[in-house]
Amino acid sequence: MSSAENIKWINEQFKDTNELTTKTLEDDDKKAELFYIKPLIDVELLQKIVIKPYFEMQSETKFIRYLKALPQFQDSKSKEQLTVEVLNGNVLIFIQNKFYLLDLKFSYNDQANTASVETTIHGSQLALSDNIATNINLIRSDYHQPTLFVEYSTTGQVNNHKLAIIYDKDKVNENVLNIITEKLQQVDKQVITSTVQLSNYLNNKKFSLFPQMIMTERPDRIVYNLSGGKVILMMDGNPQALIAPVYFFDFMTSMEDNYHSFFISFFLKFLRYTGLFISLLLPGLYIGITSFAPEVFRTELALTIAGSRTGVPFSSFVEVLFMLFFMEMLLEASIRLPKTISATATTVGGLILGSAVTEASLASDIMIIIVSAVAISTFVIPINEMAFSIRVIRLIFILAATIFGLAGLTLGLYAFIMYLVSIDSFGEPYLKFNRKMKNKVEAGEKT
Numbered sequence: 001m002s003s004a005e006n007i008k009w010i011n012e013q014f015k016d017t018n019e020l021t022t023k024t025l026e027d028d029d030k031k032a033e034l035f036y037i038k039p040l041i042d043v044e045l046l047q048k049i050v051i052k053p054y055f056e057m058q059s060e061t062k063f064i065r066y067l068k069a070l071p072q073f074q075d076s077k078s079k080e081q082l083t084v085e086v087l088n089g090n091v092l093i094f095i096q097n098k099f100y101l102l103d104l105k106f107s108y109n110d111q112a113n114t115a116s117v118e119t120t121i122h123g124s125q126l127a128l129s130d131n132i133a134t135n136i137n138l139i140r141s142d143y144h145q146p147t148l149f150v151e152y153s154t155t156g157q158v159n160n161h162k163l164a165i166i167y168d169k170d171k172v173n174e175n176v177l178n179i180i181t182e183k184l185q186q187v188d189k190q191v192i193t194s195t196v197q198l199s200n201y202l203n204n205k206k207f208s209l210f211p212q213m214i215m216t217e218r219p220d221r222i223v224y225n226l227s228g229g230k231v232i233l234m235m236d237g238n239p240q241a242l243i244a245p246v247y248f249f250d251f252m253t254s255m256e257d258n259y260h261s262f263f264i265s266f267f268l269k270f271l272r273y274t275g276l277f278i279s280l281l282l283p284g285l286y287i288g289i290t291s292f293a294p295e296v297f298r299t300e301l302a303l304t305i306a307g308s309r310t311g312v313p314f315s316s317f318v319e320v321l322f323m324l325f326f327m328e329m330l331l332e333a334s335i336r337l338p339k340t341i342s343a344t345a346t347t348v349g350g351l352i353l354g355s356a357v358t359e360a361s362l363a364s365d366i367m368i369i370i371v372s373a374v375a376i377s378t379f380v381i382p383i384n385e386m387a388f389s390i391r392v393i394r395l396i397f398i399l400a401a402t403i404f405g406l407a408g409l410t411l412g413l414y415a416f417i418m419y420l421v422s423i424d425s426f427g428e429p430y431l432k433f434n435r436k437m438k439n440k441v442e443a444g445e446k447t
Contacts, residue, residue, distance in 0.1 A: 003097050010035055010092070013083045020086075025051065030060050033094040040089035042106040050091065050102065060096055067093065067100050074101040084160055110134045113239055118218050118382065120256040127217040132164055132236040138219040139166065143226055147171075155184065155235070156192035162236035163198075166222075171229035176245050179426045180231055195238045202244075209393060211385035212425045214243040214250060221255050245425035247432050251386035252276070275377035279390055280416075282377075283320045284401035284409045286370055290316045292405030304366075311361035317402040319363050323371045324398075326353060328391065331375075 014020040014035075023034040032054060036046070049070060057063045067073055074090065076082055082099055086092050089105030112134065113127040128135045136150060151165040163184070167177060180202070187201045195215060203212045213233075216222060217240050222232055225243045233242040243250075252272050257265040290309070294302045312319060330353075334346040357363045374394075381387040393416065400408035423430045 003094075006094060006097065006099070007033060009079070010082070010094070014086075025054050027055050030054070030063070031095075032060070032063075035086060035092040035094070036104075037086060037089070040087075040106060041091060041104045045104050046091060050093070050104075064095060064100070067102065070102065072103045074103055076101050084154070088160065088162065107131045107134075112138060113217070115218055117384065118216060118221070118255065120254065120259075122256055122259040124218070124220050126219055128219060128234075128239045128241060130237050130239055132162055132234055135219070135234055135241070136164065136166070139222055139226070139232075142219060142223045143168075145170075148226070153184065155187060155198060156189060161192060164232075164234040166226070166232040166234065168226050168229065171227065172231060173229050173245070173428070176426045176428060177231055180233070180244060192235075193237075195233065195235050195240050195242050198233065198235065199242055208423065209419070210248070210389050210423065210430070211251075211383075212244070212246065214246045214383060215240045215385060216243060217241075218255055224255070224258070245428035246430075247425070247428070248420055248430050249433065251383040252381065254382040272380050272382070275380035276390065279374050279377040279381075280394055280397055281409065281413070282370055282374055283324065283394060284397040284412070285406075286367075287316045287320055287398060288401040288406040288409050291402075296406075305364070308364040308366045312364055313361070314363075317398070319367055320370075320398060323357070323363055323367055324374070324394075327371050327375055 011020075011022075019037050019039070021034075021036055021038045025032040025034065034046075034050070049072070050067075053066060054063055057066065074085065076085065076099060079099075082092055082101070085101050089103070091102045091104050093100040093102065110129060110131040110133070112129050115125050115127040117127075126138060128138065140148065145168060147168050147170045149167055149169045153163050153165070154160045155163045165180070165184075183202045187198070189197075189201060192198055192201070199211070199213045199215065214221075214225075222241055222243065226232060230246075231244050233244070252269065254268070254272075257268060260268070289296050290305060294306070297305065309316075309319075314322065330346050330350055333349070334342045336342075337345055354368050358365055358368060378387055378391060381390065397409060397412050397416075400412035402408075404411070420431050421429075
């Protein structure tokens, strides 16, 4: 194609937008055409490394060599890719009847954030940013292995978000990597704007009760999982990454466990698992015992509970659902309200609601204690996705205890464990112990 035809082709690709900027550079016998979307690029950088050097160089050949030597220079495999790259913040330079790409994207947030979701007292406080290049820099700064491999692709047919697949080539599970790659190729959604959306599309089990991937904001958690042979997915413009495959026990682990001694870490994990079972079983136990088997309690405790329920017009099932419903409403309100008033509003709302409900005899004092214990126990689960799943499964246990009593609660617990055994995460068993534990066992066998 001639120069005129190439320029016409580019203009034809952007005929439906008025944001394409075309700039012609002419100096004696030199001529170059620049194509870019102005809001997406760093204008100062364009002036500094493209326009000014162009007029300082004696020939187009030297300028082309200069362009190819720049770290921002990008190879383009096809003409169709040129359009996508311009829309992603690249500058397209047409000179000597050839196209050249420079990555001059303007980044509005390329600084590392501070951890706000997975907070810890000890250890690093860094969190991922919205810029994928910054995030990979954070990971490589802590993971000094030449086997660390990063593959780039795009996702979303309309927005074409940049996606990075990160893994250690020596440690990665090839079967897991192949499954993830195949599923990414099958995602045909028009617009994907976040890693949460991508996680939902990669999960074939639409009605799964448990998350199949961990979403994290912490670079140290990513490095820890990379060393365990897991695959990391990152999207440009998102301060969270996805980790796969995952095991149930991963959701009960905090990065702070690595910074404490064995006994302190064991104690903290014991608290989390105790909180998990309290959150799951306590409401069902209350219903099963008060409605079906009050003789389980000592006589004094049974009389105390019966006395606290004097005047309550509802069954224990309705009482539990009533209080848990408003607890969930308070939790949701604390998320949606502005941060400056959310803590005060939900605390005052909870206190007023609790005292008013007991004074009106709509719930017992024991029920207030149980709901508070359940709420506190839910908060000790480190990963939010698992906490959300536990809140839903708790309702199933309540229903089983309401219909079948303690026997139903016991059968529900068995069914819960059997369900965990039956599911997998990208081909890996969900209840499998992590690789670190496995390596310790193997090391013990060798010695």
